[in-house]
Amino acid sequence: MSDVLSWRWEGNTVAQWAIALATFATAAILLRVVRDFALRHLRALAARTENWVDDLIVVVLERTKTWFLVLLAVAIAAVPLTLGRDGIRITTVVMTFAVMIQAAIIANRIVGFGVDRYLLSHGPDETGAATVRGFAFLARMVAAVVLLVASLDVLGVNVTTFIAGLGITGIAVALAVQNVLGDLFAALSIVLDKPFVVGDAIAMASVEGTVERVGLKTTRIRALGGEEVVMNNADLLKGPIRNYRRLAERRVVLTIRLAPETAPDKAARFPEILQEIVVARTQVRFDRAHLARIADQGLEYELVYYVTTPDYLAHMNVLQSVNLDILEHMRREDVAIAAPTRVVIAPSPPPPPGVAAPADGRQITGS
Numbered sequence: 001m002s003d004v005l006s007w008r009w010e011g012n013t014v015a016q017w018a019i020a021l022a023t024f025a026t027a028a029i030l031l032r033v034v035r036d037f038a039l040r041h042l043r044a045l046a047a048r049t050e051n052w053v054d055d056l057i058v059v060v061l062e063r064t065k066t067w068f069l070v071l072l073a074v075a076i077a078a079v080p081l082t083l084g085r086d087g088i089r090i091t092t093v094v095m096t097f098a099v100m101i102q103a104a105i106i107a108n109r110i111v112g113f114g115v116d117r118y119l120l121s122h123g124p125d126e127t128g129a130a131t132v133r134g135f136a137f138l139a140r141m142v143a144a145v146v147l148l149v150a151s152l153d154v155l156g157v158n159v160t161t162f163i164a165g166l167g168i169t170g171i172a173v174a175l176a177v178q179n180v181l182g183d184l185f186a187a188l189s190i191v192l193d194k195p196f197v198v199g200d201a202i203a204m205a206s207v208e209g210t211v212e213r214v215g216l217k218t219t220r221i222r223a224l225g226g227e228e229v230v231m232n233n234a235d236l237l238k239g240p241i242r243n244y245r246r247l248a249e250r251r252v253v254l255t256i257r258l259a260p261e262t263a264p265d266k267a268a269r270f271p272e273i274l275q276e277i278v279v280a281r282t283q284v285r286f287d288r289a290h291l292a293r294i295a296d297q298g299l300e301y302e303l304v305y306y307v308t309t310p311d312y313l314a315h316m317n318v319l320q321s322v323n324l325d326i327l328e329h330m331r332r333e334d335v336a337i338a339a340p341t342r343v344v345i346a347p348s349p350p351p352p353p354g355v356a357a358p359a360d361g362r363q364i365t366g367s
Contacts, residue, residue: 298338
Protein backbone atom coordinates (compact mmCIF):
# COMPACT_ATOMS: atom_id res chain seq x y z
CA MET A 1 0.00 0.00 0.00
CA SER A 2 2.85 2.33 0.82
CA ASP A 3 4.24 1.75 -2.65
CA VAL A 4 0.93 2.87 -4.19
CA LEU A 5 0.83 5.99 -2.06
CA SER A 6 4.33 6.86 -3.12
CA TRP A 7 3.50 6.80 -6.81
CA ARG A 8 3.95 10.23 -8.36
CA TRP A 9 1.71 12.02 -10.84
CA GLU A 10 2.20 15.56 -12.07
CA GLY A 11 4.96 16.08 -9.52
CA ASN A 12 2.93 14.92 -6.48
CA THR A 13 2.52 11.55 -4.80
CA VAL A 14 -0.78 9.73 -4.55
CA ALA A 15 -0.78 10.47 -0.82
CA GLN A 16 -0.48 14.21 -1.53
CA TRP A 17 -3.32 14.03 -4.05
CA ALA A 18 -5.46 12.14 -1.54
CA ILE A 19 -4.78 14.77 1.13
CA ALA A 20 -5.61 17.53 -1.35
CA LEU A 21 -8.87 15.78 -2.28
CA ALA A 22 -9.83 15.39 1.37
CA THR A 23 -8.90 19.03 2.02
CA PHE A 24 -11.04 20.12 -0.92
CA ALA A 25 -14.08 18.17 0.26
CA THR A 26 -13.70 19.38 3.84
CA ALA A 27 -13.17 23.02 2.81
CA ALA A 28 -16.12 23.00 0.41
CA ILE A 29 -18.46 21.54 3.02
CA LEU A 30 -17.23 23.87 5.78
CA LEU A 31 -17.49 26.98 3.62
CA ARG A 32 -21.05 26.12 2.61
CA VAL A 33 -22.06 25.26 6.19
CA VAL A 34 -20.51 28.44 7.59
CA ARG A 35 -22.20 30.58 4.94
CA ASP A 36 -25.62 29.01 5.53
CA PHE A 37 -25.23 29.19 9.32
CA ALA A 38 -24.22 32.87 9.24
CA LEU A 39 -26.95 33.67 6.74
CA ARG A 40 -29.67 32.04 8.83
CA HIS A 41 -28.71 33.81 12.05
CA LEU A 42 -28.11 37.18 10.41
CA ARG A 43 -31.54 37.04 8.75
CA ALA A 44 -33.11 36.52 12.15
CA LEU A 45 -31.05 39.40 13.57
CA ALA A 46 -31.92 41.72 10.67
CA ALA A 47 -35.62 41.05 11.24
CA ARG A 48 -35.33 42.33 14.83
CA THR A 49 -33.16 45.42 14.25
CA GLU A 50 -33.68 48.71 12.40
CA ASN A 51 -30.09 49.34 11.23
CA TRP A 52 -29.01 48.58 7.68
CA VAL A 53 -25.59 47.02 8.39
CA ASP A 54 -26.88 43.52 9.11
CA ASP A 55 -29.21 43.79 6.09
CA LEU A 56 -26.20 44.59 3.90
CA ILE A 57 -24.23 41.62 5.26
CA VAL A 58 -27.20 39.36 4.51
CA VAL A 59 -27.29 40.70 0.94
CA VAL A 60 -23.56 40.01 0.49
CA LEU A 61 -23.86 36.45 1.84
CA GLU A 62 -26.89 35.75 -0.34
CA ARG A 63 -24.92 36.74 -3.42
CA THR A 64 -21.92 34.56 -2.49
CA LYS A 65 -22.35 31.77 -5.04
CA THR A 66 -21.79 28.07 -4.36
CA TRP A 67 -19.54 27.72 -7.40
CA PHE A 68 -17.27 30.40 -5.93
CA LEU A 69 -17.04 28.49 -2.65
CA VAL A 70 -16.12 25.33 -4.61
CA LEU A 71 -13.38 27.14 -6.51
CA LEU A 72 -12.14 28.64 -3.24
CA ALA A 73 -11.96 25.14 -1.76
CA VAL A 74 -9.94 24.02 -4.81
CA ALA A 75 -7.49 26.88 -4.23
CA ILE A 76 -7.14 25.91 -0.56
CA ALA A 77 -6.55 22.26 -1.44
CA ALA A 78 -3.93 23.18 -4.06
CA VAL A 79 -1.74 25.09 -1.59
CA PRO A 80 0.35 22.08 -0.39
CA LEU A 81 0.65 20.62 -3.90
CA THR A 82 3.63 21.16 -6.14
CA LEU A 83 2.23 22.61 -9.31
CA GLY A 84 4.19 23.30 -12.44
CA ARG A 85 4.31 26.61 -14.19
CA ASP A 86 1.29 25.77 -16.32
CA GLY A 87 -0.67 24.58 -13.29
CA ILE A 88 0.07 27.75 -11.35
CA ARG A 89 -0.89 29.91 -14.34
CA ILE A 90 -4.18 28.08 -14.89
CA THR A 91 -5.06 28.24 -11.19
CA THR A 92 -4.24 31.95 -11.06
CA VAL A 93 -6.33 32.74 -14.14
CA VAL A 94 -9.31 30.72 -12.96
CA MET A 95 -9.27 32.18 -9.44
CA THR A 96 -8.75 35.73 -10.72
CA PHE A 97 -11.79 35.57 -12.98
CA ALA A 98 -13.78 33.80 -10.27
CA VAL A 99 -13.01 36.56 -7.77
CA MET A 100 -13.74 39.24 -10.37
CA ILE A 101 -17.13 37.76 -11.29
CA GLN A 102 -18.08 37.20 -7.67
CA ALA A 103 -17.01 40.74 -6.73
CA ALA A 104 -19.00 42.15 -9.65
CA ILE A 105 -22.10 40.24 -8.49
CA ILE A 106 -21.71 41.54 -4.93
CA ALA A 107 -20.98 45.12 -6.05
CA ASN A 108 -24.03 45.10 -8.30
CA ARG A 109 -26.21 43.89 -5.43
CA ILE A 110 -24.78 46.47 -3.01
CA VAL A 111 -25.69 49.24 -5.45
CA GLY A 112 -29.14 47.73 -5.84
CA PHE A 113 -29.45 47.54 -2.06
CA GLY A 114 -28.74 51.27 -1.80
CA VAL A 115 -31.33 52.07 -4.49
CA ASP A 116 -33.94 49.85 -2.79
CA ARG A 117 -33.37 51.57 0.55
CA TYR A 118 -33.71 55.01 -1.03
CA LEU A 119 -36.96 54.10 -2.78
CA LEU A 120 -38.28 52.48 0.40
CA SER A 121 -37.64 55.60 2.47
CA HIS A 122 -38.72 58.16 -0.14
CA GLY A 123 -41.32 56.28 -2.14
CA PRO A 124 -41.20 55.06 -5.76
CA ASP A 125 -42.68 58.29 -7.12
CA GLU A 126 -40.28 60.66 -5.34
CA THR A 127 -38.27 63.25 -7.22
CA GLY A 128 -34.98 61.39 -7.10
CA ALA A 129 -36.06 57.88 -8.17
CA ALA A 130 -34.93 58.24 -11.80
CA THR A 131 -31.81 60.15 -10.78
CA VAL A 132 -30.76 57.54 -8.23
CA ARG A 133 -31.24 54.76 -10.78
CA GLY A 134 -29.13 56.68 -13.29
CA PHE A 135 -26.27 57.15 -10.85
CA ALA A 136 -26.61 53.51 -9.79
CA PHE A 137 -25.97 52.53 -13.41
CA LEU A 138 -22.86 54.75 -13.49
CA ALA A 139 -21.65 53.21 -10.21
CA ARG A 140 -22.02 49.70 -11.68
CA MET A 141 -20.04 50.74 -14.76
CA VAL A 142 -17.23 52.20 -12.64
CA ALA A 143 -17.10 49.08 -10.46
CA ALA A 144 -16.90 46.87 -13.56
CA VAL A 145 -14.01 48.90 -15.01
CA VAL A 146 -12.10 48.87 -11.70
CA LEU A 147 -12.50 45.09 -11.33
CA LEU A 148 -11.41 44.52 -14.93
CA VAL A 149 -8.27 46.63 -14.50
CA ALA A 150 -7.44 44.90 -11.20
CA SER A 151 -7.88 41.48 -12.77
CA LEU A 152 -5.61 42.31 -15.70
CA ASP A 153 -2.98 43.61 -13.28
CA VAL A 154 -3.11 40.38 -11.25
CA LEU A 155 -2.70 38.36 -14.44
CA GLY A 156 0.50 40.22 -15.23
CA VAL A 157 -0.84 42.48 -17.97
CA ASN A 158 0.76 45.94 -18.09
CA VAL A 159 -2.23 48.14 -17.38
CA THR A 160 -0.33 51.43 -17.23
CA THR A 161 -0.95 52.23 -20.89
CA PHE A 162 -4.54 51.05 -20.58
CA ILE A 163 -5.18 53.28 -17.56
CA ALA A 164 -3.54 56.26 -19.28
CA GLY A 165 -5.66 55.74 -22.39
CA LEU A 166 -8.75 55.31 -20.26
CA GLY A 167 -7.98 58.56 -18.44
CA ILE A 168 -7.44 60.50 -21.66
CA THR A 169 -10.64 59.05 -23.10
CA GLY A 170 -12.51 59.96 -19.93
CA ILE A 171 -11.26 63.56 -20.08
CA ALA A 172 -12.23 63.86 -23.74
CA VAL A 173 -15.69 62.47 -23.10
CA ALA A 174 -16.14 64.72 -20.04
CA LEU A 175 -15.22 67.82 -22.08
CA ALA A 176 -17.58 66.78 -24.87
CA VAL A 177 -20.55 66.22 -22.55
CA GLN A 178 -19.71 68.67 -19.78
CA ASN A 179 -23.14 70.31 -20.01
CA VAL A 180 -24.84 66.93 -19.69
CA LEU A 181 -22.61 65.99 -16.75
CA GLY A 182 -23.37 69.35 -15.12
CA ASP A 183 -27.08 68.62 -15.38
CA LEU A 184 -26.55 65.08 -14.03
CA PHE A 185 -24.73 66.30 -10.94
CA ALA A 186 -27.28 69.07 -10.52
CA ALA A 187 -29.97 66.36 -10.52
CA LEU A 188 -28.00 64.54 -7.82
CA SER A 189 -27.83 67.78 -5.84
CA ILE A 190 -31.61 68.16 -6.12
CA VAL A 191 -32.07 64.57 -4.90
CA LEU A 192 -29.75 64.92 -1.90
CA ASP A 193 -30.42 68.53 -0.85
CA LYS A 194 -34.11 68.58 -1.88
CA PRO A 195 -34.65 72.30 -2.52
CA PHE A 196 -37.97 71.16 -3.99
CA VAL A 197 -39.85 67.97 -4.89
CA VAL A 198 -42.55 67.12 -7.41
CA GLY A 199 -45.71 69.08 -6.59
CA ASP A 200 -43.97 72.07 -5.00
CA ALA A 201 -44.93 75.57 -6.15
CA ILE A 202 -41.67 77.42 -6.82
CA ALA A 203 -40.63 80.77 -8.24
CA MET A 204 -37.41 81.91 -9.87
CA ALA A 205 -36.32 85.00 -11.73
CA SER A 206 -37.64 83.68 -15.04
CA VAL A 207 -40.51 81.32 -14.22
CA GLU A 208 -43.08 80.59 -11.56
CA GLY A 209 -45.15 77.40 -11.38
CA THR A 210 -45.51 73.85 -10.07
CA VAL A 211 -42.81 71.19 -10.43
CA GLU A 212 -44.15 68.25 -12.43
CA ARG A 213 -41.07 66.12 -13.04
CA VAL A 214 -37.37 66.09 -12.21
CA GLY A 215 -35.26 64.09 -14.65
CA LEU A 216 -31.59 63.35 -15.10
CA LYS A 217 -31.05 66.39 -17.32
CA THR A 218 -34.11 68.64 -17.13
CA THR A 219 -36.87 69.69 -14.76
CA ARG A 220 -40.39 70.29 -16.06
CA ILE A 221 -42.44 73.08 -14.50
CA ARG A 222 -46.09 73.87 -15.18
CA ALA A 223 -46.12 77.66 -15.33
CA LEU A 224 -49.00 79.78 -14.00
CA GLY A 225 -50.03 80.53 -17.57
CA GLY A 226 -50.56 76.81 -18.23
CA GLU A 227 -47.56 76.19 -20.46
CA GLU A 228 -44.84 73.65 -19.61
CA VAL A 229 -41.39 75.12 -19.00
CA VAL A 230 -38.40 72.78 -19.42
CA MET A 231 -35.24 73.94 -17.64
CA ASN A 232 -31.79 72.40 -17.43
CA ASN A 233 -31.03 71.25 -13.89
CA ALA A 234 -27.76 73.17 -13.77
CA ASP A 235 -29.45 76.43 -14.84
CA LEU A 236 -32.24 75.82 -12.33
CA LEU A 237 -29.83 75.80 -9.38
CA LYS A 238 -27.83 78.87 -10.41
CA GLY A 239 -30.23 81.40 -8.94
CA PRO A 240 -32.38 81.69 -5.80
CA ILE A 241 -35.49 79.52 -5.68
CA ARG A 242 -38.56 80.44 -3.64
CA ASN A 243 -40.50 77.36 -2.52
CA TYR A 244 -44.06 78.35 -1.63
CA ARG A 245 -45.08 74.88 -0.52
CA ARG A 246 -42.78 75.15 2.48
CA LEU A 247 -44.20 78.53 3.38
CA ALA A 248 -45.19 78.51 7.07
CA GLU A 249 -46.83 81.93 7.17
CA ARG A 250 -47.14 85.03 5.01
CA ARG A 251 -45.81 88.47 5.99
CA VAL A 252 -47.92 91.34 4.71
CA VAL A 253 -46.76 94.98 4.63
CA LEU A 254 -49.40 97.61 3.86
CA THR A 255 -48.63 101.28 3.24
CA ILE A 256 -51.46 103.75 3.79
CA ARG A 257 -51.10 107.47 3.02
CA LEU A 258 -53.46 109.93 4.68
CA ALA A 259 -53.96 113.47 3.49
CA PRO A 260 -51.47 116.00 4.95
CA GLU A 261 -54.31 118.04 6.46
CA THR A 262 -55.44 115.12 8.70
CA ALA A 263 -56.12 116.32 12.26
CA PRO A 264 -53.31 115.45 14.73
CA ASP A 265 -55.63 113.55 17.09
CA LYS A 266 -56.94 111.39 14.24
CA ALA A 267 -53.40 110.85 12.93
CA ALA A 268 -52.27 109.73 16.41
CA ARG A 269 -55.16 107.29 16.80
CA PHE A 270 -54.86 105.75 13.33
CA PRO A 271 -52.17 103.11 14.29
CA GLU A 272 -54.46 101.88 17.09
CA ILE A 273 -57.31 101.56 14.62
CA LEU A 274 -55.10 99.54 12.28
CA GLN A 275 -54.13 97.21 15.13
CA GLU A 276 -57.76 96.70 16.14
CA ILE A 277 -58.71 95.87 12.56
CA VAL A 278 -55.98 93.20 12.27
CA VAL A 279 -56.40 91.68 15.74
CA ALA A 280 -60.12 91.12 15.12
CA ARG A 281 -59.29 88.48 12.50
CA THR A 282 -58.51 84.80 12.89
CA GLN A 283 -55.36 83.14 11.50
CA VAL A 284 -53.61 86.53 11.69
CA ARG A 285 -50.80 87.71 13.98
CA PHE A 286 -50.37 91.45 14.38
CA ASP A 287 -46.80 92.77 14.25
CA ARG A 288 -46.80 96.60 14.21
CA ALA A 289 -48.48 99.75 12.90
CA HIS A 290 -46.71 103.13 12.88
CA LEU A 291 -46.63 106.53 11.28
CA ALA A 292 -43.50 105.78 9.31
CA ARG A 293 -42.83 109.16 7.69
CA ILE A 294 -44.26 112.57 6.93
CA ALA A 295 -43.81 113.61 3.33
CA ASP A 296 -45.16 116.16 0.87
CA GLN A 297 -47.50 113.47 -0.42
CA GLY A 298 -49.09 112.91 3.00
CA LEU A 299 -48.81 110.95 6.26
CA GLU A 300 -47.41 107.51 5.45
CA TYR A 301 -48.38 104.66 7.77
CA GLU A 302 -46.90 101.18 7.70
CA LEU A 303 -48.96 98.16 8.85
CA VAL A 304 -47.29 94.76 9.21
CA TYR A 305 -49.05 91.51 10.07
CA TYR A 306 -48.64 87.75 9.46
CA VAL A 307 -51.18 85.34 8.03
CA THR A 308 -50.48 82.12 9.95
CA THR A 309 -51.47 79.79 7.11
CA PRO A 310 -49.68 79.30 3.78
CA ASP A 311 -53.01 79.19 1.94
CA TYR A 312 -52.91 81.98 -0.64
CA LEU A 313 -56.70 82.26 -0.81
CA ALA A 314 -56.87 82.81 2.96
CA HIS A 315 -54.15 85.46 2.64
CA MET A 316 -56.09 87.33 -0.05
CA ASN A 317 -59.35 87.12 1.90
CA VAL A 318 -57.67 88.63 4.96
CA LEU A 319 -56.03 91.35 2.86
CA GLN A 320 -59.34 92.27 1.25
CA SER A 321 -61.24 92.41 4.55
CA VAL A 322 -58.49 94.52 6.17
CA ASN A 323 -58.56 96.99 3.28
CA LEU A 324 -62.35 97.25 3.38
CA ASP A 325 -62.34 97.87 7.14
CA ILE A 326 -59.66 100.56 6.73
CA LEU A 327 -61.83 102.28 4.10
CA GLU A 328 -64.88 102.02 6.38
CA HIS A 329 -62.97 103.57 9.29
CA MET A 330 -61.69 106.41 7.11
CA ARG A 331 -65.25 107.10 5.94
CA ARG A 332 -66.57 107.21 9.51
CA GLU A 333 -63.72 109.40 10.77
CA ASP A 334 -63.84 111.61 7.67
CA VAL A 335 -60.18 110.92 6.94
CA ALA A 336 -59.04 111.27 3.34
CA ILE A 337 -56.44 109.36 1.42
CA ALA A 338 -53.52 111.48 0.26
CA ALA A 339 -54.00 112.70 -3.27
CA PRO A 340 -51.02 112.25 -5.56
CA THR A 341 -49.02 115.38 -6.33
CA ARG A 342 -48.61 116.10 -10.00
CA VAL A 343 -46.20 118.48 -11.65
CA VAL A 344 -47.35 119.92 -14.95
CA ILE A 345 -44.81 121.50 -17.25
CA ALA A 346 -46.49 123.62 -19.93
CA PRO A 347 -45.28 126.16 -22.47
CA SER A 348 -45.30 129.72 -21.15
CA PRO A 349 -47.81 132.12 -22.72
CA PRO A 350 -46.36 134.88 -24.84
CA PRO A 351 -45.04 137.73 -22.67
CA PRO A 352 -46.75 141.12 -22.83
CA PRO A 353 -45.24 143.59 -25.22
CA GLY A 354 -42.02 144.96 -23.89
CA VAL A 355 -41.47 142.11 -21.29
CA ALA A 356 -38.60 139.61 -21.77
CA ALA A 357 -39.57 135.90 -22.00
CA PRO A 358 -38.21 133.37 -19.42
CA ALA A 359 -34.93 131.73 -20.33
CA ASP A 360 -36.44 128.24 -20.75
CA GLY A 361 -39.72 129.42 -22.20
CA ARG A 362 -41.76 127.39 -19.64
CA GLN A 363 -43.82 127.95 -16.50
CA ILE A 364 -44.31 125.44 -13.68
CA THR A 365 -47.55 124.94 -11.78
CA GLY A 366 -48.30 122.46 -8.98
CA SER A 367 -51.52 120.68 -8.12
